[in-house]
Amino acid sequence: MKVTFLGTGTSQGIPIIGSTHPVCQSHDERDKRLRVSILINYNNANYVIDCGPDFRQQMLREKVTHLEAILFTHEHADHTAGLDDIRPFFFRQGDIPIYAHKRVISELKRRFDYIFQTENRYPGAPAVEINEVVNNNPFTANNLEFIPVDVLHGNLQVFGYRFKNFAYLTDVKTISDQEKEKLKNLDVLVVNALREEEHYTHFNLEEALAFVEELKPKKTYFTHISHLLGFHADVEKRLPENVHLAYDGLTLEI
Ligand SMILES: [Zn+2]
Numbered sequence: 001m002k003v004t005f006l007g008t009g010t011s012q013g014i015p016i017i018g019s020t021h022p023v024c025q026s027h028d029e030r031d032k033r034l035r036v037s038i039l040i041n042y043n044n045a046n047y048v049i050d051c052g053p054d055f056r057q058q059m060l061r062e063k064v065t066h067l068e069a070i071l072f073t074h075e076h077a078d079h080t081a082g083l084d085d086i087r088p089f090f091f092r093q094g095d096i097p098i099y100a101h102k103r104v105i106s107e108l109k110r111r112f113d114y115i116f117q118t119e120n121r122y123p124g125a126p127a128v129e130i131n132e133v134v135n136n137n138p139f140t141a142n143n144l145e146f147i148p149v150d151v152l153h154g155n156l157q158v159f160g161y162r163f164k165n166f167a168y169l170t171d172v173k174t175i176s177d178q179e180k181e182k183l184k185n186l187d188v189l190v191v192n193a194l195r196e197e198e199h200y201t202h203f204n205l206e207e208a209l210a211f212v213e214e215l216k217p218k219k220t221y222f223t224h225i226s227h228l229l230g231f232h233a234d235v236e237k238r239l240p241e242n243v244h245l246a247y248d249g250l251t252l253e254i
Contacts, residue, residue, distance in 0.1 A: 002041040003166065003188075004251045006048065006058035009033025010194060010202075010226045011078040013054065023227040030232035030247035034058060035078045036170050036224050038190070040163065045142040047071065049161060049168055055082025061249070066093060069141040071133075072100035073170055074158040075107035083112050083126075090126035097129040099141065101159060105130055133159055149182050151175045154201035162186075166254060167217075170224050173201050175211075186217035188252060192224035193245075205229065212243055221246040 007013075014033040015024035023031055035052035045068040048055075059067075067089040073079055086096050100108070109116045114125045121127075133139065135150045149160035153171040160169030165187040169175075172192055183189070193208035202224065203211065212220045220243045229235055229245075236245050 001164065001254045002251055003254065004039040004041070004062055005223065005246045005248055006037040006039050006062065007034030007052065007054055008223045008225055008246045008248055009035055010224050011035065011076070014225070014227045016227060019227070021227050023231055026231060028232055032248065033225055034248055038168055039064065040144070043143045045144070047141060047144065049073065050079040051082045051086070052078045053081040056085040059085070067096060069097045069099060071146065071161055072098065072104050073160065074101070074153060074156060075104045076171070080108065080111070083108065083115065086128070087124070087126045095127045095129040097131055097141065099131045099133050099139065101157065102132050103157070105132060147182055150179050156201070164254070171201070172203055180215065183215050186215065187219065187254065189215060189217035189220045190223055190246065191220065193222035193229070194224060195226040195228040197228065209240070209243070218242065220244070
């Protein structure tokens, strides 16, 4: 199995348009962060978690030629706004399977009504196969089993996903002890760490580190990073052993 970080930035991406912040002006490629998403390649099938506004650029960069499933964490635009760009996959493969909470599916129907229309469809519009994700109901997409992990992003429910001994959690602020049970014995944990300062809907660095300390995965990568966290190279040096900042294009072979 291969997991590639398609994007590791918070909602505006880094650099932020028009920003003169030093991190936004950094020449280190690892400080350039598209909106969060990962690509999973397993048994010749490609899965993405989330489909944000940088989806097209991410698919081109990683030379992805087919897509077997899209799993959504939640409906915020930085995680969903790229859905129209599944068109090249749809033209070659037909309806693209999507997996999401029923609330997220209704949001997508509202925002991308033409994708879900059944009558008088515009010939160029893509179509999707809808799969509802229900907490405590693991599901198999192609040959890979996913366990939904229910977390809270402020007041908003968000799904993280565990597959094999890998867990991908983004936009987490709180998680119940019951859901933490699903995150035992991880080889790799990916979790959000926004910045040093506290935030109402995201783990800051301190909270993310405490979460790692509690779960004790073999390795951890932080994602959904703000320019306010600092330069990649500086932050990386301050992290404990086996804890790293993810960066765009990083690939893990598992
Ligand atoms: Zn987000």
